[in-house]
Amino acid sequence: MSVSEFDLVVRSRRVVLPDGERALTVAVRDGRIAALAGYHEPPPARETVDLGEVALLPGLVDTHVHVNEPGRTHWEGFASATRAAAAGGVTTIVDMPLNSLPPTTTVYALEIKKKAAEGQCHVDVGFWGGAIPANLDALEPLLAAGVFGVKCFLSPSGVDEFPALDPDQLIKAMRRLATLDGLLIVHAEDPATLTDPLGPTYPEFLDSRTQDAELRAVERVIDAAVLTGCRAHIVHISAGSCVEPLRRAQQSGIRVTAETCPHYLTLSAEDVTSPAFKCCPPIRESTNRDTLWHGLATGTLMGIVSDHSPCPADLKGLTTHDYTSAWGGIASLQLGLPIIWTEALSRGYGLPDVAKWMSTAPAALVGLPTKGTITIGNDADLVAFDPTGKFTVNATKLHHKNPVTPYDGHKLTGIVQTTWLRGQTIDAQAQGQFLFSPHHQS
Numbered sequence: 001m002s003v004s005e006f007d008l009v010v011r012s013r014r015v016v017l018p019d020g021e022r023a024l025t026v027a028v029r030d031g032r033i034a035a036l037a038g039y040h041e042p043p044p045a046r047e048t049v050d051l052g053e054v055a056l057l058p059g060l061v062d063t064h065v066h067v068n069e070p071g072r073t074h075w076e077g078f079a080s081a082t083r084a085a086a087a088g089g090v091t092t093i094v095d096m097p098l099n100s101l102p103p104t105t106t107v108y109a110l111e112i113k114k115k116a117a118e119g120q121c122h123v124d125v126g127f128w129g130g131a132i133p134a135n136l137d138a139l140e141p142l143l144a145a146g147v148f149g150v151k152c153f154l155s156p157s158g159v160d161e162f163p164a165l166d167p168d169q170l171i172k173a174m175r176r177l178a179t180l181d182g183l184l185i186v187h188a189e190d191p192a193t194l195t196d197p198l199g200p201t202y203p204e205f206l207d208s209r210t211q212d213a214e215l216r217a218v219e220r221v222i223d224a225a226v227l228t229g230c231r232a233h234i235v236h237i238s239a240g241s242c243v244e245p246l247r248r249a250q251q252s253g254i255r256v257t258a259e260t261c262p263h264y265l266t267l268s269a270e271d272v273t274s275p276a277f278k279c280c281p282p283i284r285e286s287t288n289r290d291t292l293w294h295g296l297a298t299g300t301l302m303g304i305v306s307d308h309s310p311c312p313a314d315l316k317g318l319t320t321h322d323y324t325s326a327w328g329g330i331a332s333l334q335l336g337l338p339i340i341w342t343e344a345l346s347r348g349y350g351l352p353d354v355a356k357w358m359s360t361a362p363a364a365l366v367g368l369p370t371k372g373t374i375t376i377g378n379d380a381d382l383v384a385f386d387p388t389g390k391f392t393v394n395a396t397k398l399h400h401k402n403p404v405t406p407y408d409g410h411k412l413t414g415i416v417q418t419t420w421l422r423g424q425t426i427d428a429q430a431q432g433q434f435l436f437s438p439h440h441q442s
Ligand SMILES: [Zn+2]
Pocket: 064, 066, 096, 307, 309
């Protein structure tokens, strides 16, 4: 091998760069993007792949995944979740602190989680910590241990071991984090506005969790960000009514960002046919979807993440059709890219938009400078994506541990053909690495 030879070059007429699509050759050496050349001038390499009209995107960065291992590994585990991620073009996930046992609210719990994940990860994995009433004096060591920020709930989380913060505790947490330049991510629903569902049906469940409940909680977080100077990020915005207050806050320099999810952007309350669609906050009426797309288009909503939160079929209420007792959470980790691409196409958006929302922006949120774009020097995390291929979702064929997803039977456009992690195709060997925030001190 000559010194000038690359390990891998990938040619595509549709390489997705931050400023648009171009016909290029991406050259990889030692796991990094080492050069960009013309499509017709591929440099010598040990392996050359010509994708033709199949697009080449930066690997997706999904900063909202509930892996649930250890403790609820039968819901989802690191091996199955990261296989599903890889098959869906996702090369980095950041794991949520709750639903695993113990929840990631202490350094000790983070160590247990890393031990559980060790050797099982097919993509890169980072971790969020959790802020609960009991650990507000111990957030600094958790950040120093490398979590990308801490998550809190303002309303019950669904699991007893991860209690919500009351308004005073929210401010206390944000004051602490502000001194550490830490990021607080918030499940924003106001507990005083939520009500008990009047019955087991979907309309009754939807009525119990209104747009107003989200709006009041978002306003509380914005007020707390002003008071404390802490950086805050609202997870999974479902209510379109939150977009305008977020826009105003951002415009006035308040450090608050927000994400949304594929299910809020592509499904609507009218589509709901089973508790596979149940999540909190809920999927709302179709007009609400348009407001969320507008929020993405204008940048008020920074990006799209899965909130993959699966559970076994028996907890999902598929036989009882009881939306009150069913677990709230949607499984979609492997499907996010084609789900969003299918809807983005019909709304006139392009692959650069999708790459910005699903890769660049989430990487920036958690501060991963070598992820999220096809740029010289970045990790060669790449996805070959056929933007015209079509397929029908078969839940039993997904790598998710449990074959439950509201997208089962949906016809989608866009097929992930190959995923590379640091220039290697993802195979039986688990090559994923742990990622830590710049706060990491050991
Ligand atoms: Zn979640």
